[in-house]
Amino acid sequence: AQSVTxxxxxxxxxxxxxxxxxxxxxxxATPYLFWYVQxxxxxxxxxxxxxxxxxxxxxxxxxxxxxxRSQSSFNxxxxxxxxxxxAEYFCAVGAGSARQLTFGSGTQLTVLx
Amino acid sequence: GAGVSQSPxxxxxEKGKDVELRCDPISxxxxxxxxxxxxxxxxxxxxxxxGNSAPDKSGLPSDRFSAERTGESVSTLTIQRTQQxxxxxxxxxxxxxxxTTDTQYFGPGTRLTVL
Numbered sequence: 001a002q003s004v005t006x007x008x009x010x011x012x013x014x015x016x017x018x019x020x021x022x023x024x025x026x027x028x029a030t031p032y033l034f035w036y037v038q039x040x041x042x043x044x045x046x047x048x049x050x051x052x053x054x055x056x057x058x059x060x061x062x063x064x065x066x067x068x069r070s071q072s073s074f075n076x077x078x079x080x081x082x083x084x085x086x087a088e089y090f091c092a093v094g095a096g097s098a099r100q101l102t103f104g105s106g107t108q109l110t111v112l113x
Numbered sequence: 114g115a116g117v118s119q120s121p122x123x124x125x126x127e128k129g130k131d132v133e134l135r136c137d138p139i140s141x142x143x144x145x146x147x148x149x150x151x152x153x154x155x156x157x158x159x160x161x162x163x164g165n166s167a168p169d170k171s172g173l174p175s176d177r178f179s180a181e182r183t184g185e186s187v188s189t190l191t192i193q194r195t196q197q198x199x200x201x202x203x204x205x206x207x208x209x210x211x212x213t214t215d216t217q218y219f220g221p222g223t224r225l226t227v228l
Binding site for chain 2: 041
C-alpha cells in the first residue's frame with residue numbers, strides 16, 4: 001500500500017522569502033502525486049498534480065513541485081511567499097487501481113510580516 | 114459554478130447518538146468520496162461511490178459507519194452510536210470520474226464533536 005510522509009509539521013517563513021515543503025512517498029510503481037492547500041474554514045484546493053512527463057510541475061498561485069523518483073519525493077516550492085499563503089498544505093498520492101487518495105499529515109505554514 | 118457543499122458545517126452530539134452528514138457533489142460528477150480528518154492529522158479515506166456501481170467501503174472504520182448515495186446526487190454519511198473518537202472533520206469530495214488522475218474537488222467539511 002502507498003504512504004506519504006510530510007516530515008515538517010510546522011514551517012515559518014517571512015513574507016517574500018522562498019519556500020520548500022517536503023513530501024516523501026512510498027509506492028512500488030509510478031505514483032500520481034498531488035498537493036492540496038487548506039485554508040481555515042475552507043475545503044481543500046488543488047495546487048498541482050503530477051502524473052507523468054516533465055518532472056517539474058507548475059501549479060496555481062505561483063507554486064511548483066518537482067517529482068524526484070530516486071528520492072521518492074515531490075517537494076513543493078514557491079520563490080516568494082505572500083501572507084495569504086499561510087495555510088495547511090497536504091501532499092497526497094494516488095496509485096494503481098485505488099481510486100482514493102492517501103494523504104500526508106500536513107504541514108502548517110505560518111508567514112511572518 | 115457551485116462547488117461541493119456539505120451540511121451541517123458543525124455538529125455537536127452526545128455520545129451514543131446517531132448523526133447524519135450530508136454532501137451535495139458538483140453537478141455531473143459521477144464519483145463521490147468521503148474522508149475523515151482528525152485533529153492534526155491527514156485525511157483518511159472512508160468510502161467512495163462511482164455511478165451505480167457498488168461502493169468501495171474499504172475505509173470505513175467500523176460497522177457503525179455507513180453511507181448512501183442515490184444515483185449521482187446527494188450522499189449521506191451516517192454514524193450510529195457515536196463515540197468520542199469519532200470527533201473529526203468529515204470531508205466530501207467529488208470528481209467527474211473515479212479515476213486516480215481526475216481531480217477531486219472538496220467541500221468545506223462538517224466538524225463533528227462528540228461529547
